[in-house]
Every structure is written in structure tokens, then in C-alpha cells.
Amino acid sequence: MDDIIRVFDTTLRDGEQSPGVSLNTEEKLEIARQLEKLGVDVIEAGFPIASKGDFEAVRAIAREVRRPAICGLCRAVKADIDRAWEALKEAAHPRIHVFIATSDIHLKYKLKMTREEVLKASVESVAYAKSLGAEVQFSAEDASRTDLEYLYQVFAAVIEAGADVINVPDTVGYSVPDEFGALIRGIKGNVPGIDKVQLSVHCHNDLGMATANSLAAVQNGIQQVEGTINGIGERAGNAALEEIIMALNTRRDYFKRAVNIDTTQIYRTSMLVAHLTGMDIQPNKAIVGANAFAHEAGIHQHGVLSERSTYEIMTPESIGLKQNKMVLGKLSGRHAFEERLKELGYNLSQDEINAAFERFKDLADKKKVVLDKDIEALVTEKAIKIPEIYALDQFQISSGNKVTATATVRLKHGDQFIEEAACGDGPVDAVFNAIERCIGREVPLDDYGIRAVTEGKDALGEVTVRVRNDGQVFVGKGVSTDIIEASARAYIDAINKMLYETAK
Ligand SMILES: CC(=O)SCCNC(=O)CCNC(=O)[C@H](O)C(C)(C)COP(=O)(O)OP(=O)(O)OC[C@H]1O[C@@H](n2cnc3c(N)ncnc32)[C@H](O)[C@@H]1OP(=O)(O)O
């Protein structure tokens, strides 16, 4: 068996059939250049008779992109083949792709042709395309729902007529892996001349089995696999090439087949296709999703930090990503947190790390993802070492546009708790007044400032306050996702500094 599986990319043809996607010539060229870098063997650049724009795009790619074969799709119709050849003839390796449906459902309701008529159109079209001098690929649309004897008959006839590649599409994603593998075995065992041509598959993802079906076909000895980048395509899309490629690479031990692909170009290609088509990639998408190489759970992070292969079956570098991602959230653990502190350049004592970790967990309960800036803010706040003469235990506010703001604050002072309530001009003022009552003295506020230190709706707010005592100014800072809490923390921080300094 030939060890190499050829990769046929149809992002620019079937991928463009995704509802809402339309690529102009420049965009198609940009993707084609990137596909060449990725190393695909064939680029199906479009359907030349579909529009003037598609014709121009296929011709531009055929002229410029020289290493892979450039392919254009056409119906089993002479005008389509002529138009495709016109677009392809300057390619270094032109391939005409003729297709026609072979299932009874399609014959009866769509083509309104008999089996004999379809057989005749197939043979004539392949022979005509071949006479133009191109390599010819033939696809039996809806092959997986076609009567087997008839499918064998059509394939045998088009091979006889000169087809170089025979493609077996699971057009509506109906097959399941065992069945699709058996279909390939049946074709190999029953179609005269099949060993002289390349056998190919083209799977759709309607039941989420496009990759599995393609790999079942690989196990049964095909020579070419078709798909699109990010799995885009008609309806639920096509087989995602990045999945097939990385499955073959990662499980070489199992499939024992290889592809001529530079896998380090996968990520870049995926991003380019997502950007130009406007089709976002779901975060948990295999291989190229934002979470594909991210770890958030503490046990996983600890495993990966100790030895990456514990939870990574392939490296992010192998698809062209710089590194994996350790996402810090409420399920993260101490190992990952300490590692991130080191990466951020902090050299903290174990006590300081413990305190920062506690605050990190509190924050992570309120905020989905704790960013580096959040951690910096947490650590910086704690790095100002003053004894916590007063500490915020809890607070409650009532506020609105038609009610007077009131606040109840409970502070921890040594072993005691002091609780007071107060009104104010707004919730922050009410909280500050309640704090003044708790400590039993007025602390004039000189300045108050707030800024978001991180991004998003759940960003951390940092409050800075200046209080004055005997002409001396004390600055306090507080950080929280809740700006009232950040304000209370900042005010108490400034008060602690003031009390600490004046007690010296
Ligand atoms: C499974 C796939 O992905 S197949 C590829 C699907 N991609 C596309 O359809 C995108 C490009 N298509 C187009 O731009 C247009 O459909 C065109 C230019 C091909 C044809 O447009 P129109 O002439 O307006 O026909 P329309 O699309 O409405 O209908 C398709 C016609 O082609 C016929 N047809 C469909 N497939 C084939 C085929 N493989 N071989 C021969 N005739 C076919 C249909 O029976 C129908 O014929 P009719 O007009 O005599 O009834």
C-alpha cells in the first residue's frame, strides 16, 4: 500500500458553499498561497462556470500557485468542462473535477435522468475532459446512498474513459465509519481498473462523523482524502483537514500512513480562513480551537507542568502555536499559580504566595478568567506591607437614583468585629462614612480615583484614595471586581497606613 495519503483541499470550493461565505479573487489567492505553504497536494479553487468572479479566481490561482495541482469543479456538462479548462489550462498541474449524482433519489427527483443516462453523461464528460489534456477526477455525488452494483459499474466505466482519480463522496454525511470503510473495500474489490487510479473520499459532517469516516477510508487503503480547513462547508461542513492530518500524524503507529504536510502551518492557515470567511472557530474545536491547547483545571495544570505528555497528545508547536495556555480560573491550583508568578517576575516568600493565592481564589470565584494583569494587581496590593490594623470583613449597601445611599460595614480589628451603618451621597460615600464610624474618627478624603486594570465586563477595578492627617498624605489602593469593595479596601488601606505611621 502507498504510504502517502494525498491531501485535497476544497476550502475554496465546498468551503465557500458555507451559507454566508463569499470570497473574492484576492482573498482566494491569499488562502491558496497559504495552502501551498501548508503543503496540500491539490487545491480545488472553485466552480468556474458558477460566476465570472469564480472563474477569475480559479484562473488567478492556476497562474500563480504552482506546486499543488489546481482543480476546478464542473457538472457532467460540456459547457462546464470548457469553462473549467479555460480557467485551469495555465496551471502547472491542472485537474478537471467532473461530478454527477448516482443515487436513485438524486436521479429521480433532481437530475430527472435514468441510470443509463447518468452512466453515459459520466463517461462522455470524463472522456472529453481527458481529451483536453488535464488530469481528471470523477465524483459520484451521493455515492454512499447509491446502489452498489450501479456505483461499481459507473466507476469502472469512467476509469475506462480515462479518469485518474475516483472520488467517493458521502455527500449528505449519512455514513458511519464501519459502513464507509466497507464501501471502500467493496469498491476496491469490485471495480475493474481501480488499482490503476487514485481512490479518494469526500465526507460531510451532518452527523459529526466526517473525520471518522475519512479515517475509516484511510484504513481501507484510499490514496487521497478531501476536506476543508476548519471543516467549513455546505450545511454542517466538510471533514476538517487539520483533524485528519493531525490524527494521521499523532497516531502514525495506528494508521501507518503519512501526509506531505507542514503541520506547523496549520494554525496560521486556520486563522486566515476564519478571518477571510468570517466563520468563527468554536473554542473547543479539535486542533485549532482557542481551548485546544489550554489547561485550566489544577490537576491538569500540575500534570502538564511536570510533564506535558500527561495531558497533551500533540504539542502546540506542531501546529504552529508558540505554546500551550495555562488559564487561571477558580479550578486552578497552586502549582500553576506559582508558575505564573515566576513568569511574571515575582520572587515572593511562601507566606506572600499563600496570601496571594488566597486572594486569587477569592477573585476567581467572581471572575471567569484571572488574567496576568489581575495577578499583578493582586500581588502589588499585597506587596505594600503594612499591618492590617483594620480589615474589611463584610459590607452591604442600599442605593438607587431615588433613595439615599446607606451602607453597613463590618471591620475586623484584632479579634473584634465592629459594625456600623451610615448614609452618604452615593454608595461610596456611605461606605466611607460607615468606615469612619467603625474606627471612631473622621478621615478627610483628599482624592479618589478609579480605573479598570483588566478588560471586559468583569474587569478588576483599582481604586486609589488619598487621605490627609496633620498635613501628611496617605495613599491607599484597593482592587476588586466590585468597585464599592475596591473603594472600601482602598480607604481602609490608607487608614491603616495613616494609623501605622502616626503610631510610630
Ligand atoms: C454536492 C455539491 O457540493 S455539488 C456543487 C454545488 N455547488 C454549486 O451548486 C455552486 C455553483 N452552482 C451554480 O452557480 C449554479 O447552480 C450553476 C451555474 C452550476 C447552474 O445554475 P443554473 O443553470 O441556474 O441551474 P440550477 O442551479 O438552478 O440547477 C442545476 C441544474 O444542473 C443540473 N445538474 C446538477 N448537477 C448536475 C451534474 N452533476 N451534471 C449535470 N447536470 C447537473 C440540475 O439537474 C439542474 O438542471 P436543469 O436546470 O436542467 O433543471
Ligand SMILES: CC(C)C(=O)C(=O)O
Ligand atoms: C462535488 C462533490 C464532490 C461534493 O462536494 C459532494 O458530493 O459533497
Ligand SMILES: [Mg+2]
Ligand atoms: Mg461536498
